[in-house]
Amino acid sequence: MSRPKHQFVRDYIQNSIDSGHFVPGDQLPTDDELSERLSVSRPTIARAMRDLEQLGLIRRRVGAGTFVEAKSSESEQRLGLLIPELGNTEIFEPVCAEIARTVQPFGYSLLWGDAGVVNDSNTKEGRLAVSAERAERACKSFIDEGVTGVFFVPMVSTQQDKDADRRILDRLDEAGIAVVLLDRDVAQFPERSSYDLVTVNHLSGQLKLCEHLLKSGRKRIAYLQWPGTSDSMEQRLAGYQLALVRAGQVFNPEWVHQGDARDHEFIGQILSDYNPDAFTCENDVVAAHLMQTLNTLGVSVPDEIAVVGFDDVKYAQLLAVPLTTIRQPCAQLGEVAVRLMNSRISAPHMPARTVQLESELIVRKSCGVAAKDEPAISREIQ
Numbered sequence: 001m002s003r004p005k006h007q008f009v010r011d012y013i014q015n016s017i018d019s020g021h022f023v024p025g026d027q028l029p030t031d032d033e034l035s036e037r038l039s040v041s042r043p044t045i046a047r048a049m050r051d052l053e054q055l056g057l058i059r060r061r062v063g064a065g066t067f068v069e070a071k072s073s074e075s076e077q078r079l080g081l082l083i084p085e086l087g088n089t090e091i092f093e094p095v096c097a098e099i100a101r102t103v104q105p106f107g108y109s110l111l112w113g114d115a116g117v118v119n120d121s122n123t124k125e126g127r128l129a130v131s132a133e134r135a136e137r138a139c140k141s142f143i144d145e146g147v148t149g150v151f152f153v154p155m156v157s158t159q160q161d162k163d164a165d166r167r168i169l170d171r172l173d174e175a176g177i178a179v180v181l182l183d184r185d186v187a188q189f190p191e192r193s194s195y196d197l198v199t200v201n202h203l204s205g206q207l208k209l210c211e212h213l214l215k216s217g218r219k220r221i222a223y224l225q226w227p228g229t230s231d232s233m234e235q236r237l238a239g240y241q242l243a244l245v246r247a248g249q250v251f252n253p254e255w256v257h258q259g260d261a262r263d264h265e266f267i268g269q270i271l272s273d274y275n276p277d278a279f280t281c282e283n284d285v286v287a288a289h290l291m292q293t294l295n296t297l298g299v300s301v302p303d304e305i306a307v308v309g310f311d312d313v314k315y316a317q318l319l320a321v322p323l324t325t326i327r328q329p330c331a332q333l334g335e336v337a338v339r340l341m342n343s344r345i346s347a348p349h350m351p352a353r354t355v356q357l358e359s360e361l362i363v364r365k366s367c368g369v370a371a372k373d374e375p376a377i378s379r380e381i382q
Contacts, residue, residue, distance in 0.1 A: 098334025206239030
């Protein structure tokens with residue numbers, strides 16, 4: 001027996017609201033427009049609208065139209081932010097700020113967990129000293145508070161971090177709490193976990209950087225990163241490899257260097273052994289440290305060696321030699337994460353989804369290419 005048509009219409013509109021296609025305050029199409037779009041009668045539309053109004057999802061205003069309602073404070077649900085690096089990077093702060101703005105029209109409130117780094121300094125390897133114990137405590141507090149969903153950035157750098165990530169996710173699963181991962185997966189690239197993921201296309205971003213260097217005449221491009229890895233870092237490395245292969249070069253793993261860009265002896269050894277004419281770096285922090293080290297070693301950037309980063313943090317354009325880099329769409333990442341979370345809460349058994357946003361190549365002086373040389377590329381003139 002087929003479903004009554006008004007139920008089909010009701011479900012269609014409710015799914016559009018749950019998925020974020022229509023948000024609180026939006027005006028829905030008129031009854032006539034819905035009748036034509038869905039090939040049903042106006043009385044059928046009217047009955048579906050009555051059901052939705054009784055559910056508190058819409059409000060019919062005489063002479064004005066039909067509008068999506070905000071959730072009442074009595075039914076307000078809370079979401080948690082579990083970002084171990086929050087407060088010590090320039091990437092996750094604008095993402096989280098946009099999440100905080102976007103959740104409000106959906107009727108959610110936001111809890112910020114104390115899951116920051118141990119201190120403001122980096123480890124001896126250069127990565128942030130993330131506190132897995134603090135992240136697990138924040139997870140427990142979210143469960144105790146009865147949150148509906150959690151936005152989580154996995155730590156993943158070391159095996160200890162990976163084990164903590166798994167314990168956190170297992171506890172959230174057991175509590176029936178929806179999870180949306182930000183930036184990186186807990187599975188190793190190219191595998192995917194069973195969790196929704198909102199990220200930038202790291203592979204494409206690094207590909208853009210390396211192809212830009214190759215087109216500008218650089219032939220010996222070294223890849224530099226801190227020790228340890230993550231899903232997003234593996235994708236960036238894959239982008240580097242792909243660019244070389246596309247250019248007809250044979251990828252040599254010896255040109256991938258893991259170490260501290262602040263270590264003069266380490267960088268000096270790379271220069272002596274490989275004589276690179278360019279470095280593409282894991283992120284802007286690595287690139288900034290490398291440029292300082294090269295300056296100390298008497299190597300001119302970009303005259304002798306080009307340097308590029310990834311992220312476009314605020315100080316990238318303020319360095320002595322402004323940094324060519326990849327800009328992440330931070331605000332858009334936050335907005336998409338909220339919409340994905342809202343639909344996950346509404347449909348908890350839906351297969352895991354990956355949303356990859358494209359990045360933007362920002363050309364500055366550190367790559368050695370003047371802006372006029374490549375007019376098709378987005379750039380900032382310094």
